[in-house]
Amino acid sequence: MTTPLLKVTGLCKSYSGRVAVDEVSFALASGQTLGLIGPNGAGKSTTVSMLCGLLKPDRGEILLDGQRVNQGNSAAKHKIGLVPQDLAIYEELSARENLKLFGALYGLTGDLLKQRCQAALDLVTLSDRAGDKPSTYSGGMKRRLNIAAALLHDPQLLILDEPTVGVDPQSRNAIFDSLETLKRQGRSLIYTSHYMEEVERLADHIVIIDHGKVIANETPEELYRRLPSQAALNVELGDVEAVSLAALLAGIQARPGVTGVNTVGNSLRIALGAADDALPMLEWLTAQGCRPRHFSTARTDLEEIFLTLTGHSLRD
Amino acid sequence: MSSLTALKALIRKDLILFLSDRRSLLLTLVMPILLGGFFGYLFGGSGVAENAKIEVGLVAVDDSDIGKNIAAGLKADKSISILELTLAEAQDQVRKGKLHAAIVIPAGFGTAAGAALFSARDKPEITLYYDPSQTALLAVVKGVLTQQVMQTVSAEMFSGKAGVRFIDDNIRESEKRAAKNPEAAELNKFLLSLRKFQERTQGDESTASTATQNAPRGLSMPFSTQDEAMSSGPKYNGYAHSFAGMSVQFILMMGIDAGIGILLARRMGLWNRLLAAPITTSTVLLARTISCALIAFGLLCCTFLFAVLVFKVKIAGSLVGFLGVGACFALMTATFGLLIAAYGKTPEAARGLAVFATLIMVMLGGAWVPAFLFPQWLQTFSLGLPTRWAVDGLDAMTWRGLGISAAIPAMLVQLGFAALFGSVALRKFHRDER
Incomplete structure (x- = not known):
C-alpha cells in the first residue's frame, strides 16, 4: 500500500x-x-x-x-x-x-x-x-x-x-x-x-x-x-436408490479438488478447492449413474470466513 | 469564522424548529396568558372594580337602642356586607363555607355593655363564628365590630337616654365605695361631671339642628387614614403580578423542553452527528443557550405585550430595567435547560424530575401567590431561588413602577444563577465526552 x-x-x-x-x-x-x-x-x-x-x-x-x-x-x-x-x-x-x-x-x-x-x-x-x-x-x-x-x-x-x-x-x-x-x-x-x-x-x-x-x-x-474451499457444488440427486450412497461419498471424497462432502436429504453439498472443479465433478457423477435433478454452484461467503475465524456466527 | 458560521446555523435551526411547531408555540403563548388572566382577576384585576366586601352574617337578638345601633353601624360599614340571619342559619352557612363569619349580638347586650363600661362588672360576650379557612378575614371582622361597639356604647353613655340611667347607677355605686377607695372617689367626680354633660346636651337637643342631633357624641376613632397606593401611579393592576408569575412558570417549562431536546438529540444520534463536525461541544451548547434565551425572551415580551394591550398592565417603571430582567431571566432559563440535559439520564425521567423542581421553584418564587403571603422564614428562604428574583424584578418594573436601580439586583442574581448552571452543565458535558 x-x-x-x-x-x-x-x-x-x-x-x-x-x-x-x-x-x-x-x-x-x-x-x-x-x-x-x-x-x-x-x-x-x-x-x-x-x-x-x-x-x-x-x-x-x-x-x-x-x-x-x-x-x-x-x-x-x-x-x-x-x-x-x-x-x-x-x-x-x-x-x-x-x-x-x-x-x-x-x-x-x-x-x-x-x-x-x-x-x-x-x-x-x-x-x-x-x-x-x-x-x-x-x-x-x-x-x-x-x-x-x-x-x-x-x-x-x-x-x-x-x-x-x-x-x-x-x-x-x-x-x-x-x-x-x-x-x-x-x-x-x-x-x-x-x-x-x-x-x-x-x-x-x-x-x-x-x-x-x-x-x-x-x-x-x-x-x-484462508479457507480450504473456495466454492460449493450443490447437487440434488434424482434416484438415490440407484447408487450406494456410502460408496458414492467415498468416491467423491477421493476426487481431486474436493475438500469435503456431506448430504442433506437427497442433496449433496460438495466443497471444492476452486470453482473450476465443479464441471469435472458433475461429469464424474453422471458417469457413476447419478443423474442430477438440479445443481447449483456458490462461492464461499464471508459468513463462512467469519465462522472459521471466530468459531461463532456473525449474528449470534 | 467557521465556528461562527456553525454557531449561527445551529441557532437558526433551533429557532426554525421552535417556530415550526405551531401547536407547541400556541400552547406556550396561550397558557401563560390564560392563567395570568385568571389569577390576575382573582388578585384584583386591573383595579377598576371595588374590592369585594367580606360577607358576614348577623344574628341581632338584642333589641336595645345600643344593639340596634351596632347592627346599623355594621350594615353601613364599607368593608363588610351584612346578611341578617337566625342563629341556626348563621351557624349552618359558616359551617358550609358560604359565609366567612357571623356575629351574634345576644339579648341584653346593650344594657350589659353600658353597665360594664365604667365598672368591673362582667363584660357581655359577642359570639363570632368563623370559617377556619378564613382566619385572615376574622381579624378584619373583629376590627369592624370593635369600632362599631365602642362608638355606639360610648355615644349612648354620653348622650343617650339609657346612658342617664347607666351613669346614675354608676354614681351611686362609686359613692358607696368612695369612703374606702380613693380611686372610686375620683371616678365619682368624673361621673358627676359626665352627668352634667348629659343634662346639657339633652337640653340643647330642643334647639339644635337635625345634623347636630345626628352627630355621634361618644368616643370616636381619634384618627382617619389617607389610603394611598404606593405603586406605579394610577392604579394597582393585579394582572401585572400574575402575568409575571405565569410567564416565569411557562418560560421555565420551555427551558425544560429545550433541555429534553438535547437528551432526545443524544438518543437519536443527532448529538454525535453535530459533534462529528469540526466544532466543539461548547459551541453546540452555546448555540443552544442563545437560541433558548432568544425564545424565552420573545415569549416574555409577547406575553406582556398581550397583558399591556388587553389587561391594561403598564410597565410603569424602567422599560430598560424590564427588558434587562427579562433578558437575564431568559439566559438563566436557557442554562437551566442545559443543566437538565447534563444530568438527565433519559428524556422521560428528566422531564418528570425537572417539572417537579420547576413547580416548586415557581411556587416558592411567588409566581402563584405573592411571596409576602408566605411565613417570614419562607420569604427569606425563597430569596435563594432565581424565580423569586425574576418575579420581584418584573413586579418592580411593572406595577411598582420602580427605576432601573431596582432591576439591577434581580438581573445580577439571574446572571449569577445562569453562570452557575451553565458552568456546572458544561463541566458535566465535558466529563461525559471522555
Missing part, C-alpha cells in the same frame, strides 16, 4: 474497566473501501466514534492524511463525513434545511453551500422532495438523506456506520447505487456492517473485529484463500 489516507495504530478504549476496543490497527489507502465487520458489541461503533473524533482513545493514534484526528474542532474532521447508524436528521426541517445546517457546521456558506446541497440531493435522488420534511419520507429516503448530509463538505473519507439498517431491499439497492457512484468518484469509504453480503459488494479491504480485537485485516481475496 502506498502512503495510506488513514492510519489507525493501537487504538484502545475501555469503559469502567470493560475493554471495548483492544489494540485495533489498520490502514486505508486513498480511493479504497474498507469493510469493518463484526457482530453486535464487537467494538465497531466505538472504533467509528474514535475515528470521527467523538471519543478520545485511551491509547493509540488516528492519522488522516497526516493529521491527527481529535475531539473538538480538529482540522482532520473537515476531511471526514459520518453517516451514523441512527437517522441523524431533523424530521421537522426540510431536507434542504437539514443539508444547509450540516453544511454550515463545516463552514460552508452562500452559493457554495447551495451548490453542494443540490449536488448531494442529486446524488441520492431526492431533488424533487428537497422542500419536504423528512417526517413525510419513507425509511429509505431518510437513509439517503442521512448519507447526503455527510457529503456536503466533500470529505476525503466517508464513514458509513450500518447505513442500511431497517431498509427495504429496493431502498438498499438505491443506497448501494449511491455508494458505488461515490466509490467510482474515487472517494475513500469505511463501511461497517454485520451483513457480509453488503461488505462483499463494496469492500476492497476487510477488517474483522471480534471482542474488540482485529482478527483479520486483509483483502477479500486473501480472506477467501
